[in-house]
Amino acid sequence: xxxxxxxxxxxxxxxxRPPFRLYGEGMAPKDVGSxxxxxxxxxxxxxxxxxxxxxxxxxxxxxxQVLPEYDEVLALRLRRFEKLSSDAVxxxxxxxNDPALFHxxxxxxxxxxxxxxxxxxxxxxxxxxALDRRKSLGALxxxxxxxxxxxxxxxxxxxLDMLILERAQAxxxxxxxxx
Numbered sequence: 001x002x003x004x005x006x007x008x009x010x011x012x013x014x015x016x017r018p019p020f021r022l023y024g025e026g027m028a029p030k031d032v033g034s035x036x037x038x039x040x041x042x043x044x045x046x047x048x049x050x051x052x053x054x055x056x057x058x059x060x061x062x063x064x065q066v067l068p069e070y071d072e073v074l075a076l077r078l079r080r081f082e083k084l085s086s087d088a089v090x091x092x093x094x095x096x097n098d099p100a101l102f103h104x105x106x107x108x109x110x111x112x113x114x115x116x117x118x119x120x121x122x123x124x125x126x127x128x129x130a131l132d133r134r135k136s137l138g139a140l141x142x143x144x145x146x147x148x149x150x151x152x153x154x155x156x157x158x159x160l161d162m163l164i165l166e167r168a169q170a171x172x173x174x175x176x177x178x179x
Contacts, residue, residue: 003062007137061118077122081115109138120155
């Protein structure tokens with residue numbers, strides 16, 4: 001089963017944040033407050049580092065097909081409704097009036113123990129092996145996925161003007177070819 005539009009349990013890392021703790025052989029750990037020492041090391045030829053970062057087993061909503069070369073997907077973290085601040089906020093999310101949260105109807109996501117929404121701004125790039133694909137927790141239909149993709153584009157301010165223009169020109173050309 002392709003992962004696009006499905007919710008799965010995954011092992012999702014937290015984004016590394018300073019201070020970073022460096023470990024050198026035979027040395028005590030050293031806290032580093034920014035990315036600059038890593039950039040300086042990369043300029044000297046050390047372009048790859050091993051980073052220890054916390055991870056969490058959590059349900060995620062996959063929003064892309066498997067991306068080639070690295071076998072990764074883009075996914076969104078979820079927010080449980082019980083963590084939303086009020087009934088009014090929960091109602092707003094259910095009515096799809098919250099640009100930051102995309103409602104996941106419980107009847108479509110029976111594998112989730114409680115009602116959830118996808119956090120539109122929480123893009124995670126995950127190796128497909130980090131997903132437990134033995135069982136889908138639920139899935140979006142094609143229209144829901146299209147709507148979610150549009151929200152992701154708006155939330156991140158992605159500039160799609162030229163893609164839209166090219167698509168419109170291709171549709172016009174196709175329409176003009178019909179007798």
